[in-house]
Amino acid sequence: MLTSSSPAYVAGFGGHIATEAVPGALPKGRNSPQRPAFGLYTEQLSGTAFTMPRHENRRSWLYRMRPSADHRPFVAYDDAKGLNVTLAGPLAPNRLRWDPLPDPGPETDFIDGLTTIVHNRAPSDLEGVAMHLYAANRERLDRVFVSADGELLVLPQDGRLELLTELGRIELAAGQVALIPRGVRFKIALPDGSARGYLAENYGAPFRLPDLGPIGANGLANPRDFETPVAWFEDRDEPTQVIQKYDGRLWATTLDHSPLDVVAWHGNLAPCRYDLSHFNAIGTVSFDHPDPSIFTVLTSPSGMAGRANVDFVIFPPRWMVAEDTFRPPWFHRNVMSECMGLLTGAYDAKAEGFQPGGLSLHNMMSGHGPDVETWRRASEADLKPHKIDGTMAFMIESCWPFEVPAEALGRAQPDYDAAWADFPKARLP
Numbered sequence: 001m002l003t004s005s006s007p008a009y010v011a012g013f014g015g016h017i018a019t020e021a022v023p024g025a026l027p028k029g030r031n032s033p034q035r036p037a038f039g040l041y042t043e044q045l046s047g048t049a050f051t052m053p054r055h056e057n058r059r060s061w062l063y064r065m066r067p068s069a070d071h072r073p074f075v076a077y078d079d080a081k082g083l084n085v086t087l088a089g090p091l092a093p094n095r096l097r098w099d100p101l102p103d104p105g106p107e108t109d110f111i112d113g114l115t116t117i118v119h120n121r122a123p124s125d126l127e128g129v130a131m132h133l134y135a136a137n138r139e140r141l142d143r144v145f146v147s148a149d150g151e152l153l154v155l156p157q158d159g160r161l162e163l164l165t166e167l168g169r170i171e172l173a174a175g176q177v178a179l180i181p182r183g184v185r186f187k188i189a190l191p192d193g194s195a196r197g198y199l200a201e202n203y204g205a206p207f208r209l210p211d212l213g214p215i216g217a218n219g220l221a222n223p224r225d226f227e228t229p230v231a232w233f234e235d236r237d238e239p240t241q242v243i244q245k246y247d248g249r250l251w252a253t254t255l256d257h258s259p260l261d262v263v264a265w266h267g268n269l270a271p272c273r274y275d276l277s278h279f280n281a282i283g284t285v286s287f288d289h290p291d292p293s294i295f296t297v298l299t300s301p302s303g304m305a306g307r308a309n310v311d312f313v314i315f316p317p318r319w320m321v322a323e324d325t326f327r328p329p330w331f332h333r334n335v336m337s338e339c340m341g342l343l344t345g346a347y348d349a350k351a352e353g354f355q356p357g358g359l360s361l362h363n364m365m366s367g368h369g370p371d372v373e374t375w376r377r378a379s380e381a382d383l384k385p386h387k388i389d390g391t392m393a394f395m396i397e398s399c400w401p402f403e404v405p406a407e408a409l410g411r412a413q414p415d416y417d418a419a420w421a422d423f424p425k426a427r428l429p
């Protein structure tokens with residue numbers, strides 16, 4: 001680990017925070033004083049247009065040792081071979097599933113090990129989402145990563161991460177997730193020497209908590225369980241490479257100092273983390289399997305009310321008590337496109353073949369649901385109260401059908417369709 005002391009956090013989601021790592025660094029009563037304390041530079045980081053309604057407006061004011069504007073031109077960076085959002089040709093309406101990534105080659109850091117599996121839209125549309133996998137066995141603290149294309153949702157599956165961001169430090173273990181706003185630079189320490197997991201990149205509106213409707217004022221992911229780090233900085237005058245994702249590609253420049261030099265900040269645009277075990281799962285206490293929207297942790301709306309650009313949904317441990325009900329997910333065809341991952345355990349719709357670290361894609365209107373084995377067991381089960389435990393699957397659901405780059409298509413399991421082969425035919429009277 002880079003630093004021995006644990007970072008401190010402030011509780012809440014999207015709240016306005018004021019924090020300084022050096023007393024007196026944060027200006028009082030104004031954002032942009034003529035001479036900020038200690039010769040710091042003032043910078044506004046906008047995550048939404050200046051003119052967004054107040055309740056959707058996200059921005060922070062940063063007080064840093066050097067302005068971000070001080071850098072040389074970016075040049076194309078080609079060493080992250082798996083990061084790919086080019087189209088593979090016509091999109092076939094096939095269901096796809098992937099095993100976990102193989103171990104990365106020697107000395108692969110987080111950036112070079114990124115592998116894009118599915119994506120939709122284009123970053124310059126300001127809509128859509130990409131799902132990358134990461135697998136790293138090398139820690140590089142001499143470079144930082146930043147996506148101008150989207151907000152990053154980091155989902156560790158194995159190995160801890162320490163995210164050293166411009167706005168503070170976040171410790172992250174499997175079962176926790178982090179959100180890093182578009183444009184925030186960070187580097188990654190690997191306390192366990194290696195790590196793997198999922199990285200969803202949201203090109204659209206920043207994730208927010210979903211409305212709760214008749215559920216009421218509490219439930220699902222509660223705001224106070226999100227943790228935002230307090231200001232932290234490093235005063236490091238060493239060459240630091242900045243790798244920026246911009247319009248689907250990577251670009252690099254080298255600074256003569258670390259850009260993680262924000263001494264104080266205030267605002268409501270900041271990274272945060274959330275422990276999925278705090279999710280208050282709500283389900284049926286009578287019959288039928290509710291729509292999975294009931295498990296939405298965060299949502300990024302599209303321009304159409306009720307239709308998400310991206311929903312981040314989880315399938316956590318929970319009690320199943322429904323009477324006279326086929327309890328696993330039903331067979332369905334969905335106008336929304338579903339990309340699923342598994343952090344630990346087994347998923348209740350798939351008896352085999354869907355492994356932790358793997359991924360599946362059920363694109364718009366493709367028929368899917370329980371595999372044959374799951375269907376048989378659930379149809380014959382004695383319906384006592386039953387706890388689904390030791391599992392955490394998640395879904396990145398989007399209104400835009402996902403594309404699959406050629407490399408990812410080549411890696412897909414050869415016969416995923418077999419999951420739904422050989423169902424017995426119904427017998428009519």
Ligand SMILES: O=C(O)Cc1cc(O)ccc1O
Nearest residue numbers: 291292329330338349368369
């Ligand atoms: O396809 C899936 O496994 C995800 C899913 C889960 C569920 O409980 C209901 C619908 C749905 O799409």
Ligand SMILES: [Fe+2]
Nearest residue numbers: 332338362368
């Ligand atoms: Fe589904």
